[in-house]
Every structure is written in C-alpha cells, then in structure tokens.
Amino acid sequence: MHPAASDLYEITFSSRPYFSMSSIISISGVTKTYATGFKALKEINLDIERGEIFALLGPNGAGKTTLISIVCGIVNRSSGTVTVDGHDIGRDYRAARSLIGLVPQELTIDAFETVWATVNYSRGLFGKAPNAAFVEKVLRDLSLWDKKDSKAITLSGGMKRRLMIAKALSHEPRVLFLDEPTAGVDVELRQDMWAMVRRLREDGVTIILTTHYIEEAEAMADRVGVINKGEIILVEGKAELMRKLGRKQMNLELRAPLAAVPDGLSHYSLELSDDGNQLTYTYDNQSDRPGVASLIRDLEAAGVQFRDLDTKNSSLEEIFVNLLRQEP
Amino acid sequence: MNLRAVWAIYRVEMARAFRTVLQSIISPVISTSLYFVVFGSAIGSRITEIDGIAYGAFIVPGLMMLSLLTQSISNASFAIYFPKFVGSIYELLSAPVSYLEIIIAYVGGAATKSVMLGLIILATAALFVPLRIEHPFWMIAFLVLTAVTFSLFGFIIGIWAKTFEQLQLVPLLIVTPLTFLGGSFYSIHMLPGIWKTITLFNPVVYLISGFRWSFYGKADVSVGVSLGMTVMFLAICIAIVAWIFRTGYRLRN
Ligand SMILES: Nc1ncnc2c1ncn2[C@@H]1O[C@H](COP(=O)(O)OP(=O)(O)OP(=O)(O)O)[C@@H](O)[C@H]1O
Ligand SMILES: [Mg+2]
Numbered sequence: 001m002h003p004a005a006s007d008l009y010e011i012t013f014s015s016r017p018y019f020s021m022s023s024i025i026s027i028s029g030v031t032k033t034y035a036t037g038f039k040a041l042k043e044i045n046l047d048i049e050r051g052e053i054f055a056l057l058g059p060n061g062a063g064k065t066t067l068i069s070i071v072c073g074i075v076n077r078s079s080g081t082v083t084v085d086g087h088d089i090g091r092d093y094r095a096a097r098s099l100i101g102l103v104p105q106e107l108t109i110d111a112f113e114t115v116w117a118t119v120n121y122s123r124g125l126f127g128k129a130p131n132a133a134f135v136e137k138v139l140r141d142l143s144l145w146d147k148k149d150s151k152a153i154t155l156s157g158g159m160k161r162r163l164m165i166a167k168a169l170s171h172e173p174r175v176l177f178l179d180e181p182t183a184g185v186d187v188e189l190r191q192d193m194w195a196m197v198r199r200l201r202e203d204g205v206t207i208i209l210t211t212h213y214i215e216e217a218e219a220m221a222d223r224v225g226v227i228n229k230g231e232i233i234l235v236e237g238k239a240e241l242m243r244k245l246g247r248k249q250m251n252l253e254l255r256a257p258l259a260a261v262p263d264g265l266s267h268y269s270l271e272l273s274d275d276g277n278q279l280t281y282t283y284d285n286q287s288d289r290p291g292v293a294s295l296i297r298d299l300e301a302a303g304v305q306f307r308d309l310d311t312k313n314s315s316l317e318e319i320f321v322n323l324l325r326q327e328p
Numbered sequence: 329m330n331l332r333a334v335w336a337i338y339r340v341e342m343a344r345a346f347r348t349v350l351q352s353i354i355s356p357v358i359s360t361s362l363y364f365v366v367f368g369s370a371i372g373s374r375i376t377e378i379d380g381i382a383y384g385a386f387i388v389p390g391l392m393m394l395s396l397l398t399q400s401i402s403n404a405s406f407a408i409y410f411p412k413f414v415g416s417i418y419e420l421l422s423a424p425v426s427y428l429e430i431i432i433a434y435v436g437g438a439a440t441k442s443v444m445l446g447l448i449i450l451a452t453a454a455l456f457v458p459l460r461i462e463h464p465f466w467m468i469a470f471l472v473l474t475a476v477t478f479s480l481f482g483f484i485i486g487i488w489a490k491t492f493e494q495l496q497l498v499p500l501l502i503v504t505p506l507t508f509l510g511g512s513f514y515s516i517h518m519l520p521g522i523w524k525t526i527t528l529f530n531p532v533v534y535l536i537s538g539f540r541w542s543f544y545g546k547a548d549v550s551v552g553v554s555l556g557m558t559v560m561f562l563a564i565c566i567a568i569v570a571w572i573f574r575t576g577y578r579l580r581n
Binding site for chain 1: 330332333335336337339340343344347411414415416418419420421422423424425426576580581
C-alpha cells in the first residue's frame, strides 16, 4: 500500500471513536453513581465542538447538572474520561479548569461582598492577573457597572444571575457552561443574555447551555443534545433535527363549520377544532407522499370548502416531547 | 502554584474580619477585661501568686491560648463551612486550585486573624498587669504554631460538619472544657494527685504550659514536651487533612 494511502486509512478508520480535531470537550464513557446508590449518568459519550453553541435538553433530573458538574470538577465521576482542549480533567485539572467558566443553576454568592470584590475574587481564583479594565468591561456589558459597590445581598434576582455570569466571564474562559441561565429571568434580560451569548460565540467561546425553554435552544443552538434518565438519547445539528424529526402542520380555515370529519377523509390524520371551523392536518415532511395534494382533492370531493390555509413546521419543543414519549 | 488564587482567598477572608473590625477588636478587649475583673481580682485577692508569678500576670498566657484556640477553630471552620452551606463552594471546586492551596489560603487567613487577636489580648492585658516576656521568639513560635494547628483543626471540623449544630458541637463539647481544664487559671501542680495525672492527657495543658514558659520561664511540664505535643497535634491535623483531600471527603460528591 502507498504510505500516504495507509495514513489516510489510519485516519478514516481509526478505532478511536470520539477523536475529533475540532472538538474542545470530549466526554467518553462517563458514568456517575451518587453515594446514595443512584445512577445519575449511564455511559455518556459526547463531543462538544470548538466554537459552537450546544444546547443540552432534558427533563428534570435527567442528569444535566451532574454532567456539567463533572466536567467542571465539582462532582467526581465514577468512571470514564473527560478532556478539555486535550487536557484530562483529572491528571491535568489546572489546565482544563482554567479554560472553563461556569454559571451554575442555583444562585449562590457570598452575600456580604460587593459586586466588584466578588468578580475580582473569581478572576484571582482562576489565577489571572488583576485587570480592572477587563472586569469593568464585563460589568458594563452585563449592566452591572452602577452596582459595582453594592453588596450582593442588595441585588435583585436577575442582577444576581448577571453577577454569576460576570464571575464566570471574569477569567476569560474559552468554554462557558450556562446551567439554566434564564430561569426566573424576565424577557428583556433574556434577550440581553442571548445577545451576550452570541457575542461570546463570535469571540470564539464555546457555549454549552441547559435549558427548559426550548425556544431558547431553538433560537440559539447550533447543535442539540437530548438527555433523559442519565442517557444521551440524541445529538444532532439543530437544523437537521428539525428537518428529520420535524413534522409539518397544515391548517385549513373552513367556510362553514363542520360537525365531524367527513367519513371519506378518515384515513388522513385530521383534527377538527372544537368550534368546527378549523381543520388541522399533520404530516411528515420527509415523506415522499405527504398527501397534501390528495387531501385537497378529497376535500373538494367531499364538498368541504376553505377560506384560507397555512402550513408550519413543528417546534423543537414538539420534537422534544415526542422523543421523550418514545422512550420506555 | 496558583499563588493568585491563594492571595484572592486570603484577602477575602481577611476582608471578612476587617468588615467586622469593631467586633473583632472590641469583643476580645471586653472579654479579656472581664476575665481580669473576675479571675484576676476576685481570685487574685486570695491567690496572690503562683510559682512566684503574680496571679494576674500568671493567667495572661492562658487567656491568650483560650481565645486563640476557640477563635482559630471558629474562624477556620466557619470560613469553609459557610460556602459549603450556601453552595458558593462550587466556584472553589471548579477553579484551578490544588487542595494544598485551598488549605494555605483558608488556614492562613484564620491563623492570621487569631494571631492578631492574641496580640490584642496581650496589649489589653498589659494595661492591667505588668508583663514580662522572657523568650519572645518562643512566645511568637507557640502563638503561630497553635494558631495554625487549631485553624487546621477548625478547617477539618468545617469540612466534616453537615449542620450548624455539628459545627458548634466539637468546640462546645470538647475544646472549651479542655481549655478550661488546661491550666489557664491555675497550675496543674495545685490539683490533687489523680486529677493531675488525668490532666496530663489533656493536650491543651502542654500548649498553655509551654506558652507560659515563654513568658515567665516557668512551666508545668517540660518545654520540650510542650513543643513536641504541639507539633504532634499539628502533624495529626495535617494527616487528617491529607486524607480528606485524597478522598474528596465531603467536598466533592
Ligand atoms: N448529591 C446527590 N446525591 C444523590 N443523588 C443526586 C445528587 N445530585 C443529584 N442527584 C440525582 O441525580 C439525578 C440527576 O440530577 P441532575 O441535577 O443532574 O438533574 P438535571 O438534569 O440537572 O435536572 P434539572 O433540570 O431539574 O436541573 C436526579 O435524579 C437527582 O435526584
Ligand atoms: Mg440541573
């Protein structure tokens, strides 16, 4: 065999299943059994790509926080390996952890320190030289600058949440974990946070967020992972996911209300609204024969007339709910 | 070594003390004065001197040790228990700091505070009684060694404790009785035979005796034994802390 070709063979058919040049976090075979004996994570394999926004979705208790806590060094894993930019989180914890910023799910701050002291403390803790100008910029970006001399205890919940973000950003992380960043945050602030996350991404920061607001994942994420009962059940580019698993709906506004779906149309998955004015047809848009044309023909044949029609893609939320429903 | 992290933690710990500077200074001054009024005057009028030392002066090293032990333990245990309790410990655990750095910072902070406290008590005492320090080097050495040892001990309690009750339990049930029975206010030679023997099992006796020797050159037990016991207690605390950190005991799930 030609040497170059054999090299190619090596690369293409490498036995290392999770090797990827572009991945910044590599989680392989990670399990977690808590002291209570509860198995919170079962064999997690996951790669996070450099510079992406990755949304980790899952119902309460799925293991999102546990997984994040393991990567960040707060919880010990029971088995498996995790590397951050090539640094093993156990052997090379200093290098791994200095790259990571974490905004935890719970609001936990030393209540008696000022905002300024709190954020500078975080920076020092991560071994970064003092940089007042940078810390100022972080606080300004998060609209906390005029609160810099206030004690944390005097801040509102939303401001505390921003303070937690400021702490995480204070040491210029390359990877940012946001564990439910917008829980209990008003719409305006949520928009601000999304804008901030996009700015960070433009600077090359990789962002992993967990959320219950699926529209958030839908609006922000490049890729989506779904975790349930300690298992990753799906990882997919958001666009592909919506295309593959998405369903389409066609709404027909009827000229005259119907009492029931006509007999001749019963083989279509049709749903009639309570007032009988609207007919909804749900179909798989990947299918060769979505049946839209034949439905319209059959409607005509049945004498059902409609004033207007629109179609929409199902949201990530619906996909998500369907996925979990399929799980045993 | 992540010295910046050590410094950051240490500074926050010291800031906590200075935020309550009034309390940090005034309360030892008041309590020391009260001890002098109660013990020095009331008892001192009956016991004029022990081992040739005026009673008021005799109790000064013991008083300092009493505060040093209780304050070291409470400072250090609270410093690590509190972030555990409110959850802000997540940041420490996720930071690129080693266990050794965490200990140096927290124990260093707590010990610094106790040493300052000890010196405040000393200064207050000097207002009431004439003091004499024969071995200033050893005085400082015992002061620092004790502060570090008991801050370490407090740190262990803070990590072990799951509730505020447990946090108070060890100081209340063990340390305070041992200190009061450790010869702060009397010489153990004044005790009847069997009690004298029992007392020798109390580690605090050695600390106070050695410390008093550094002031007046007189000791209940030999200075070498005092020093040895102090160092041994330090070594035990270091061993426990090393074990805690190797296993992640009660810090990381
Ligand atoms: N310290 C612990 N000891 C025992 N079990 C735990 C511990 N922490 C979490 N668990 C359990 O592990 C499971 C996963 O918890 P985790 O916090 O990771 O879920 P999550 O996906 O973040 O949920 P949520 O969306 O509610 O935040 C849950 O069943 C939880 O009860
Ligand atoms: Mg969670």
